[in-house]
Amino acid sequence: MIKKVQLPLQTSNLVVGFMVWVLISSLLPFMREDITIAPEKVAIVTAIPVVLGSVLRIPLGYYANIYGARIIFFLSFILLLFPVFYISSASTLTDLIIGGTFLGIGGAVFSVGVTSLPKYYPKEKHGLVNGIYGMGNIGTAISTFAAPVVASQFGWSLTVKLYLILLLAFAALNFFFGDRKEKKVKSPIMMQIKSVYKNEKLWLFSLFYFITFGSFVAFTIFLPSFLVDFFTLDKVDAGMRTAGFIVVATFIRPVGGWLADKFQPLFLLMGVFAGLTVAAIILAFSPAIGLYTVGSMLIALSAGIGNGVIFKLVPFYFDKQAGIANGIVSMMGGLGGFFPPLLLSTIFTITGSYSIGFMAFSQVALVSLVLVLWLYYMDRLTMSKEVFDSTGQGIIVTNADGTILSVNPAFTILTGYEEEEVIGKNPNVLSAGRQDKSFYEKMWGKISTEGLWQGEIWNKRKNGEEYLQLLSISAIKDQSDEVTRYVGTFSDITNL
Secondary structure: OOHHHHHHHHHHHHHHHHHHHOHHHHHHHHHHHHOOOOHHHHHHHHHHHHHHHHHOHHHHHHHHHHHOHHHHHHHHHHHHHHHHHHHHOOOOHHHHHHHHHHHHHHHHOHHHHHHHHHHHOOHHHHHHHHHHHHHHHHHHHHHHHHHHHHHHHHOHHHHHHHHHHHHHHHHHHHHHHOOOOOOOOOOOHHHHHHHHOOOHHHHHHHHHHHHHHHHHHHHHHHHHHHHHHHOOOOHHHHHHHHHHHHHHHHHOHHHHHHHHHHOOHHHHHHHHHHHHHHHHHHHHOOOOHHHHHHHHHHHHHHHHHHHHHHHHHHHHHOOOOHHHHHHHHHHHHHHHOOHHHHHHHHHHHHHOOOHHHHHHHHHHHHHHHHHHHHHHHHHHHHHHHHHHHHOOOEEEEEEOOOOEEEEOHHHHHHHOOOHHHHOOOOHHHHEOOOOOHHHHHHHHHHHHHHOEEEEEEEEEOOOOOEEEEEEEEEEEEOOOOOEEEEEEEEEEOOOO
């Protein structure tokens, strides 16, 4: 029973964590009525919670593997009580920055669930499960929509205090209903970091999530103030529009995870970054509110699908280091929400326009599209090499002139020759001398006309021992029908 409630419980935990994480940005228009905040400082105040919320994702993901999600969620909600109470009495910009820094714990809990929940489900469901968990992003929409409504009736300070009740309730829920018997993975954190940090896929996934989740967070904290200042909307209307953006990005996330379970995830990422590129270009032209809404919704759709797809890929490639890999990737995603608001604010201060910032974002998304294409083809090459290296048959590859270009490990086992001993030589170094000239003329004649020859041939090992091979030779041709390679595969059939 306890195991069955982990998905809804941990998803609800994420909702609460994200509600707290965006507490300041949701209520900032009301806070600015009582606290003097210069326009150029607004982006800093809203972005500050993202910093700790990003950096803490590494240790929280790691310790979720060590102690289990129950303990980490419980402690996180208890710790969040202090900054929330402090912010409820804030009277200066410094108070908001100090309290906001520690609100980051609410965003950091994301890496707990993506580390814990896959333990309860088979791999073919990891994309969907992490996508459902990622719907906890809706917490940002709830705060963005509900907090201004409550604050307009009761004031922002009392609204903040209501979050204390919510945190206490969920701390209790985790204490009583969290899984005490969750499978633990204990290994030193530095050992896990060393095992993943040289893997280029980790950093590519980090970049991809930096952009997809970063754009989600950036728009979440940027839109409420932007819509009020740029389009002169009232605060509740701006909150509702931002909530709509968050709802779309959140509910499309499990769809992205489900699609990644069914189809090639890298193909889906290509579509994601193509969508982000187009959307950012639309926004770069500073359109009217209608077209701006279209561009924002396209970002919501693309970012939501991308978020779901990436957390299908991470546990697939980093099964044994899921905690630390999830922490690093999700940290980079959180940081992706920190820099864009600052960048947009700085560009606006200098130029009076957001266009350059959005155009820069479109170029980053376009570069990511190119990197996904590169990763896809590198994956295919890696798979081919793994097949080449792991097959039990000896493989020898030559150029069109018959010079050896490559051999596989099975070649060394069967012949005794190391790769460096035969590269650049002719395969006749293996000949036992038992076949006459006419044998080879017939063999090459058939390869020339049919592109393939298969038969038995006597060769010798490095130690001089003769053995009988079952040999196949294939001619590899280019688009102009010219032979570029010959590939020979063979096995020892002497005993047969």
